[in-house]
Amino acid sequence: MLDPRRAAVDARLEGVKRIVAVTGGKGGIGKSFVSSALALASARAGRATGLLDLDFTSPSDHVILGFETGFPTEEFGIDPADHHGIRCMSIAHFAGDAPVPMRGDDVTNALLELLAITRWKELDLLVIDMPPGIGDAALDAMRLLGRAEYVVVAGSSRVVLESVRRTVRLLQDVRVPILGIVENMRRKEDDGVRRLAEAQGLPVLGTVDFDETLEDALGDLDRLAATTAVRSLAAALLPVVFPAGR
Amino acid sequence: MLDPRRAAVDARLEGVKRIVAVTGGKGGIGKSFVSSALALASARAGRATGLLDLDFTSPSDHVILGFETGFPTEEFGIDPADHHGIRCMSIAHFAGDAPVPMRGDDVTNALLELLAITRWKELDLLVIDMPPGIGDAALDAMRLLGRAEYVVVAGSSRVVLESVRRTVRLLQDVRVPILGIVENMRRKEDDGVRRLAEAQGLPVLGTVDFDETLEDALGDLDRLAATTAVRSLAAALLPVVFPAGR
Amino acid sequence: MHEFALAESVVRATLQTAESEGMTAVTRVVVQVGELQQIKKDVFEFALKQVHSDDPRLADTVLVVEIVPARFSCRVCEHGFTLAETGEHDADAKEAIHFVPELAHAFMRCPACGSPDFEVAEGRGVGIASIEGERPDA
């Protein structure tokens, strides 16, 4: 049996100029925050922006950005709803708040299906909130999104650093391009992330402090855009994603 | 082909009086902290205690408790090394700090293999640091560890609550016993977790505040045991796990 | 009508195969559609005709669409079951599964033991069972 979906994936992403995949080590490190904030900043900078949440277990971007999770419209495929300039797609659009327990093959299938039917059209930037872990979801996303460039989110806890180190080694093993590391939720001066980055030969693109005001701003784009966390993240990533003059 | 390992799993756990599995929603919520702290408190209370880290992607208990990750000794199977009264087992014992990218089937196999060869012997309590997510690892652990009772770790961020709610619904769907919810990393008064617990008909077993001193205490059992975080966790869970007189 | 996106995938995959196998004309394509995804056969046939690219190799292709019954098998209790046995589902559940069949795990349960941990052994989504064509050397 030939799977026709593989043939469609690249075509669906044809109109996308750049794909930035946000990954990290363990969960809770801020992948969804960084993905959502980057998409928000990009849209506010006037760029045609998409955001694909690939965490099927705990999708979060709809909570952070406050987009509705009703069914997207069907139009020769599915059309990611525009949320104040960000075209968003998430498993939450379909599952609502039901848990979606899926095994490896199911994850592979669901990912292929989403990529095969979603029409992103013309985008300057598609941000991928990568699945946590290094199992089927992450491996398939890396395999299918061949053009993606990676941003690694890190934190300075020893627990986090150990897991980020594993992730970076894997990305290097599978030879995907890594744009650099973003340190997130910094609470105090500490050079753990900088040292990890140096050891792996990667740039630290920026540091985002732990921001007490973030939680209350979740779901409200204007308040979010004004937080220190989103503003430092934007300052760290926009120049990398849209270098001057491009 | 008959898989002989299934027949061994129950036998290996025969000498274990109680199995408590620590789960939660997304990663970063404190499952490894709660698992490690519970194991530490149990051992210090004089109970024969084991700790099994089932997060193959980002094993963390060895970082939190500071146990060595060399190969365990072989003795009619493998013998979890005693770390100051806690018998610990983790994929990190075998993988060191290499990333272990595994697909669903691999995870199922690795889990079965570990459960089939590890000899826990007599334990009052075996704490399971459950795999994140609700994929193969979590589903198989629930299936294979039929006697486990669950503690759910939650936090009050809206992002976290949404994911904890999904996890609780899944646990209820698969009808495993849930001891209750522990709120972790509380930063300010907030009744999100209490309301979630009430809505699901579950007790809140206790609340652990965010503890600034925890990070520096990682890896040092005496300092860890003295932190407010570990002490409040112990106060919340020991009475549940070892009710008076048992 | 996300059927168009799926139909387009089928046409793309068919042309890729025609290309790699050096076919000058595709005579027959058999597409199997899993019952689980609840794609209407006529809608899909219509979509396939619409997207039937203007590639001359597809000009006289006979298209066969077969519906494959869904078969499930529970990983917990080993019970085997059919779609009908999973009971009635509300419109949202059906719609979700229509888009992404794996959402069966969010909305369906094993009728014997209640577990969502079942395998979709057959009849999941869209697959191409065969592509027949003419080659210049044949």
Add this chain to the structure above:
Amino acid sequence: MHEFALAESVVRATLQTAESEGMTAVTRVVVQVGELQQIKKDVFEFALKQVHSDDPRLADTVLVVEIVPARFSCRVCEHGFTLAETGEHDADAKEAIHFVPELAHAFMRCPACGSPDFEVAEGRGVGIASIEGERPDA
């Protein structure tokens, strides 16, 4: 010698099968051991004899241990390869894989493309290929 734990699993599973099939004696058990796990055949045979429970049904059992060559298949580039083709591994990697064969994904790479995302198509670990015995009614 964690081979004992595996051998014990084989004995337990064999007795469970004997029980459920009502065998009065198990005459022959064929155990297949995957090359990947690098279990020494004689060590495993020795372990199996040692744990050979004192159950009378196992008194005259002929035990056959077969080593199954490992075959890998890369999910990225589709290259098929053998254990020898993955090159030399250090003692720690070998030891880790001996305990948990899936750690191949931590220490081995596809020789063609370098990916750790390969399938162990055959020759992973310990399996029971067949259990033959006598039944009172036979």
